[in-house]
Amino acid sequence: MNKLLLSLTVNGEAREVAFSPHKTLLEVLREDLGLTGTKHGCELGECGACAVLVDGRPVLSCLTLALECEGAAVETVEGLREDARLHPLQACFADVGGSQCGYCTPGMLVTAKALLEEKPAPSRDEIKEALSGNLCRCTGYLQIFEAVERAAAIGRGEAAGEDRRD
């Protein structure tokens, strides 16, 4: 099958990638761009493991054709850290046990990032609502909600974040 050329921005970097036009964004990210942080779960739109941000909004990359992303800005979990420093969400997930096996974590992190950019002080219910499409088999969710609340407080300057290097 002939390949098409896709131009998009991935984690702030302009990229061009040749891809088979039937591929999903998830497949192009993992297989053609080598960004395997985004996880392949149900491929049915039910688990949220494949969530990435497209133009700042969380999307399920398993249900998004790469073709639809021409010119878009895509952000994956690999783009969260700033230089070698963990994003506050990453540090808080690690600190409070919000990530255990880690399979759901990339999708949780990018979805939570979009939430905090829209609502710097979300309520617990707003966090639950925002993450309701992201399934976790390990944590029972409470540590995840707590991690998002802590990261939000750090983002507002109400709590100190450690300078965590990865």
Ligand code: FES
């Ligand atoms: S892999 Fe996309 S929602 Fe499960």
Ligand code: FES
């Ligand atoms: S930490 Fe294992 S699925 Fe969420």
